Structures are given as structure tokens and as C-alpha cells.
Amino acid sequence: MSLQARVNGERLWASLMEMAEIGATAKGGVTRLALSDEDRRGRDLFVAWAEAAGCTVRVDAMGNIFARRAGRNDQLAPVLTGSHSDSQPAGGKFDGIYGVLAGLEVLRTLNDLGIETERPIEVVDWTNEEGSRFAPAMIASGVYAGVFDLEYGLSRVDAEGVSIGEALQRIGYAGPHPVGGQAVHAAFELHIEQGPILEAEGLTIGVVGGAQGQRWYEVELLGRSAHAGTTPMDHRLDAVLGFARVVEAVNRLGLEQGAEGRATVGMANIFPNSRNVVPGRVFFSVEFRHPDEAVLARQDQQLREAVAQVAEGIGLQHSVKQIFQYAPIAFDSDCVEVVRAASAALGYSHRPMISGAGHDACYLSRVAPTAMIFVPCVDGLSHNEAEEIHPQWATAGADVLLQSILAKAGA
Known part of the structure; x- marks a missing residue:
């Protein structure tokens, strides 16, 4: 590890701001939906910057872009870093793209310092x-x-029926290379935290050891629609009343799991959704997240019991269907330790963390030793035009990424 090597923070920030002009929104965010014209322009800019840094660029059949800096022994499996450049509608200008451009800044810094690594390094835009x-x-x-x-x-x-394959063809990023199948020596994804913990604790780096598991459900409560003015309260089969009680139960199930617990009712459809009709049906989502699969299994049973109890108590029919299950992720212990050691050696305050969100690194960890690095975001806000980070945080995360890559790529 070469502690003398530090990224050019001003150059990184300038790159982030220039990329943020593509799809910029009036409130300071970006809209670069995947495979849109804005996404194409962002991809084109990344490719141009990577080629200017001396990288060879390949694009696979899913449109993933890999910018490769050769190593002394270029036949060795590479060290991989990167994230994504697509955004939410009216999303933030750092989510994802920070990890891509920080990876590019690592390569630029290695060029500036004349550092040759034993292994090749690749920066990916998923x-x-x-x-x-x-x-x-x-x-x-x-x-x-x-x-x-x-x-x-x-x-x-x-929503318009356009497939990913068709959209890739339209923007010119349906690449000729196979998707996956290549050995990867180690992988690191740098990302904003998208939560409030680091900023609230005055810390600079999150050393991410894994990601929460998830379970998604669709729940339906069936009562009876009736006239709001003529139906006495004690004659109603009010599906919204049941819905409200289930929401409280879901919230309680999340709180009972302490700091790592997450429980959300994020979507609901009320039928017939008329102001003077007692609702006869509610369809809604429930989501649990936790790093312990046993906790998720227990919440599954508790949810089913709570819905049944609420529904039977006020005469409703009910159904609970699990539609998605995502097991908790444990990142590679050696890669996690490399990130922790780099943070400590550079003098950055840090703490271990579990990611509450899904990231490309979660899937990548199935085929390569992987870890993540978090930096704070202001007020923990993300997926929002007001998403913000400070330049010094951006530089710190990229410095930790640089040292982590050097530790694995062999300087």
C-alpha cells in the first residue's frame, strides 16, 4: 500500500459536476433513466474520459461498460471497481455515478504518479x-x-413495452462481448451511504461488511363496500380500518428488531377509492429488511399472524403472498479488512456498516471477493434531487478506494 498516493479531489469533483449537467433538473438533481438519451450521453462521456486515460473499453451484451488499465502481468485476473450511472426520475447527482467516476479518478491518479500495478484494473458502469x-x-x-x-x-x-435489448440497440450500447464468465481477483464498490448514520456520528468512511436480506409481500384485505352515509359504524366491513391496523403492526415488527430492523408499507391501492364509500378492498405491499435470515423468517410468521388477527377481528377476508426473497449478503472478509486498514492508515474516521439498500456489489459478491465503501450524504438523503455530499467526503472515499485497489492489484 502506497500511502503517498492520493487522488486529485478537485479533478474528481469537476468530473462529477460535469457529468451532473447531463439530465440536470431544475432543483439540482438529475434524470438519467437507464438506456435513455441522457444515459447514452453519460455513457459516451465516461467512455471518452476512460479512453483519454489510456484505457481499453469493452461493452458486453447487457451494455455494461468496462474500462481496463493494463497491469504488468495482464493475464492475471483484474481488480474491479465501479457502480452505475443511471438514476431515479428526479434523482440525485451522486448515487451510483460517484463510484464510477471515483474509479476513473483512481486510474487517472495512477497515471499521474507513474504507478504500474501487477494486475490490471477495470472500472465498470453497470x-x-x-x-x-x-x-x-x-x-x-x-x-x-x-x-x-x-x-x-x-x-x-x-412501461411503453420497450425491452432492454431494443433500448441497448437504439442507443448503440448492445455490446459484442459475453456477460460475465471472467475471473475477478477482487472488487470494490464506492457509494454514498444513502442514510444518515455516518453524518450523524461525524464519521467519514463506512466499512461495509454486508447487505441486508429482503422479503417483499403483497397483502389483500377484503371487506364490503357500502354507502358512507347510511351504513352504521357497527355494520361496516371496512378494509381501510384493517389496513391501518396492519400498518401499525408492520411498524412494530420493524422497531422490535432494533437498529438493523426495517419494515415498510410502501404502496397501497384502496377500492373503490371514493370519498363517500366505505372501502371494500385494500391491496398493499409490505417489505422487511434485516441482515439475519432467521429474523426475516420470524417476521414472515409474525406478519401472517398479525394480518390474520386483524382481519378476523373485524370480519375481513385476507391473503398474504411473498413475492420476493433476497438473502442477506456477507462480503469477503479479506476485502472488508483491506477497506478498514486503508481507512485507518489514511486517518479517516470509520465504522463497520451493513448496507440497507441493494447494490450491484451484492450480486457481484457471488462470483468475486467483494466489499463496499460508504461516504456520508447530507441528512442521509438520496433518491432525491436534494441529494448532496461534500467534496472532502468524495475525496476521502476515493482515497480509500485507491489504497484498497493498490493493496489487491499489487503496486
């Missing part, structure tokens, strides 16, 4: 991490890791 245009999220890294097959990945469609 396609459609957000899932805001094409579902599911992280689809291209999922294909890379063998979670989904290529046909499935290319066939996902947006």
Missing part, C-alpha cells in the same frame, strides 16, 4: 442498477453473476 425504468433493479450485474440468464435480462420491458 446497466440499469436503479430499476426505475426496467424491473428488476440490478438486472445487468445479476446477469453478470448468473442470477438471471441473458435472455431474461434483455427481454425486460419498460
Whole structure:
């Protein structure tokens, strides 16, 4: 590890600000939906910068972009870093793209300092991490890791019926290279925290040891629609009343798990959704997240019991269907230790963390030793135009990334 090597923070920040002009929104965020014209322009700029830094660039069949800096022994498996450049609608200008451009800054810094690494280094820009245009999220890294097959990945469609394959062709990023199958020596993803912990504790670096597991449910409560004016309260089968009580139960199940617990009702449809009709049906989502699979299994049972108890108590029919299960992720212990050691050696305050969000690194960890690095974001705000980080945080994260890569690539 060469502690003399530090990134050019001003250059990194300037790159972030220039990229943020592509798809810029009036409130300071960006809209660069996956495989849109704005996404194409962002990709083109990244490719141009990578080639100017002396990288060779390849694009695979899912549109993932790999910028490669050769190593002394270029036949060795590379060290991989990167993230994604697509955004949420009216999203933030750092989510994802910070990790891509910090990876590029690492390569630029190595060029500036004349440092040659034993292994090659690759910076990747993954396609459609957000899932805001094409579902599911992280689809291209999922294909890379063998979670989904290529046909499935290319066939996902947006709200207008346009497939990923068609959109890749349209913007010129349907690459000729196979997706995955290459050995990777180690991988690091640098990302904003997207939560409030680091800033609240006055810390600079999150050493991410894993990611929470997730379980998603669709719940339906069936009562009876009735006239709001003529139906006495004690004659009602009010599905919204049941819904409100289930929401409270879900919130309680999250709180009972302490700091790592997450429980959310994020979507609801009320029928017939008329102001003078007692609602006869509510369809809604429930999501649990936790780093312990045993806790998620227990919450599954508790949810089913709570819904049944609420529904039976006021005469409703009910159904609970699990539609998605994502096991907790444990990152590679050696890669995590490399990140911790780099943070300590550089003098940055840090703490171990578990990611509450899904990231491409979660799928990548199935096929390569992987870890993540977090930096704070102001007020923990992300997926929002007001998303913000400070330049010194951006520089610190990139410095830790640089040292982590050097530790694994062999300077």
C-alpha cells in the first residue's frame, strides 16, 4: 500500500459536476433513466474520459461498460471497481455515478504518479442498477453473476413495452462481448451511504461488511363496500380500518428488531377509492429488511399472524403472498479488512456498516471477493434531487478506494 498516493479531489469533483449537467433538473438533481438519451450521453462521456486515460473499453451484451488499465502481468485476473450511472426520475447527482467516476479518478491518479500495478484494473458502469425504468433493479450485474440468464435480462420491458435489448440497440450500447464468465481477483464498490448514520456520528468512511436480506409481500384485505352515509359504524366491513391496523403492526415488527430492523408499507391501492364509500378492498405491499435470515423468517410468521388477527377481528377476508426473497449478503472478509486498514492508515474516521439498500456489489459478491465503501450524504438523503455530499467526503472515499485497489492489484 502506497500511502503517498492520493487522488486529485478537485479533478474528481469537476468530473462529477460535469457529468451532473447531463439530465440536470431544475432543483439540482438529475434524470438519467437507464438506456435513455441522457444515459447514452453519460455513457459516451465516461467512455471518452476512460479512453483519454489510456484505457481499453469493452461493452458486453447487457451494455455494461468496462474500462481496463493494463497491469504488468495482464493475464492475471483484474481488480474491479465501479457502480452505475443511471438514476431515479428526479434523482440525485451522486448515487451510483460517484463510484464510477471515483474509479476513473483512481486510474487517472495512477497515471499521474507513474504507478504500474501487477494486475490490471477495470472500472465498470453497470446497466440499469436503479430499476426505475426496467424491473428488476440490478438486472445487468445479476446477469453478470448468473442470477438471471441473458435472455431474461434483455427481454425486460419498460412501461411503453420497450425491452432492454431494443433500448441497448437504439442507443448503440448492445455490446459484442459475453456477460460475465471472467475471473475477478477482487472488487470494490464506492457509494454514498444513502442514510444518515455516518453524518450523524461525524464519521467519514463506512466499512461495509454486508447487505441486508429482503422479503417483499403483497397483502389483500377484503371487506364490503357500502354507502358512507347510511351504513352504521357497527355494520361496516371496512378494509381501510384493517389496513391501518396492519400498518401499525408492520411498524412494530420493524422497531422490535432494533437498529438493523426495517419494515415498510410502501404502496397501497384502496377500492373503490371514493370519498363517500366505505372501502371494500385494500391491496398493499409490505417489505422487511434485516441482515439475519432467521429474523426475516420470524417476521414472515409474525406478519401472517398479525394480518390474520386483524382481519378476523373485524370480519375481513385476507391473503398474504411473498413475492420476493433476497438473502442477506456477507462480503469477503479479506476485502472488508483491506477497506478498514486503508481507512485507518489514511486517518479517516470509520465504522463497520451493513448496507440497507441493494447494490450491484451484492450480486457481484457471488462470483468475486467483494466489499463496499460508504461516504456520508447530507441528512442521509438520496433518491432525491436534494441529494448532496461534500467534496472532502468524495475525496476521502476515493482515497480509500485507491489504497484498497493498490493493496489487491499489487503496486
